Amino acid sequence: MDEERPPVVLVPRGGAWGEAVAAAARQRGLDPVVVPLIADAPPEDPAALDAALARLAAGHEDSAEDADEDGVPDGRHGAPPTGRTRPDAAGPGAPWLVVTSATAVRVVAGRVPRLPAGVRVACVGAATARAARQAGWPVDLVPDDESAAGVAAALPSDAGPVLFPRSEIAATTLVDGLRARGIAVSEVVAYRTVGTGDEPVVLAPPPDAVLVTSGSVAQQVVRRMTPLDPRTHVACIGPSTADAARAAGLPVHVVARSRSAEALLDAVVETLHPNPRTGRSS
Incomplete structure (x- = not known):
């Protein structure tokens, strides 16, 4: 690896996320190159998302109407009153919104400025x-x-109805797991993840690491960047993403300890062994 430059990492998304990750990479002595491989697109049926969010609000109203004067629901949603509360003082039967990405948060917040x-x-x-x-x-x-x-x-076993706004290509793991526990859950497509083009992505010199933050990114790396240079490390944000990367045909060299871009960058730094004084690879 060239000792005259900091390690180069490819950041696979643009926008505010890409800017924030690039800034965090520079703070760690890395040289980020933002190359958007994927982007978000609205769902094919935005009305379905709006209807699901309206039902979430209505479900909350139903729970409130079922509460007695002490604020404890009467168990109409399938769990009898237990007398216990969660740390935030919410009783059983409260509706839940489950989000598995910052993109889902952004999309929902854009349609519902304030949650019930x-x-x-x-x-x-x-x-x-x-x-x-x-x-x-x-x-x-x-x-x-x-x-x-x-x-x-x-998720608490006495949870009320769950709404899961998801990517169009999200796995069924969450929904299957909740239904296996007898928890009512509805899912709705909140956004689609799309590729940004078909042309090959070639960096000179090749990046020392490619950040793989989802299965979609892994697929785009395979489509547009393979064969990778043998010196390029594939760095995945978590075990499930690493599994998706391997399934797509990529080698996996780095897996973050926790599911965040910061932890992923820390793992890259640890793997590439940058010099603490110079920030360059030793």
Whole structure:
């Protein structure tokens, strides 16, 4: 690796996210190159999303009407009153909004400026939770296992109806997990993830690392960047993304310890061994 330059990392999305990740990379002595491989697009049927969000609000109103004078629902949603409350004082039967990406947060917040007061919010990980809080949402649950399976396992068994606004190509892990536990969940496409073109992406010199933040990114790397230079590390944001990258035919060299861009960059730095004094590879 060239000792006269910092390690080059390819950031696969543009916009505010790409700018923030590029800034975080520079802080770590890396040289980011933003090459948007994917972008977000509206769902084919935006009316379905609006209707689902309206039902979420209506579900909250139903829960409030079912509450007794102490504010405890009467169990109409399938769980009898237990007398216990969650740390935020919400009783059983409260509706939940589950989000597994910052993009889902942005889309929903753009259509519903304020969530109904009684709706609980579960986020797949710290980065999604940060986006939710920035949107003004209270965050009630972030699982220790930052994955769709982790959310499905951690949601309270007495949860009310769950809405899952998702990417068009999201896996069924979350929905299957909740239904297996007997929790009512409805899913709706909130956005589509699309490629940004077909032309090959060639960087000179080749990047030292490519950040792979989703299965969609992995597919676009395969479509537009393979064969990768043997010196290029494929860095994945989490185990599920690493599995998707391998399924797409990519080698995986780096997996972040937690599901955030910051943790991914830290893992890249650790793998590439930059010199602490110069920020350059040693």
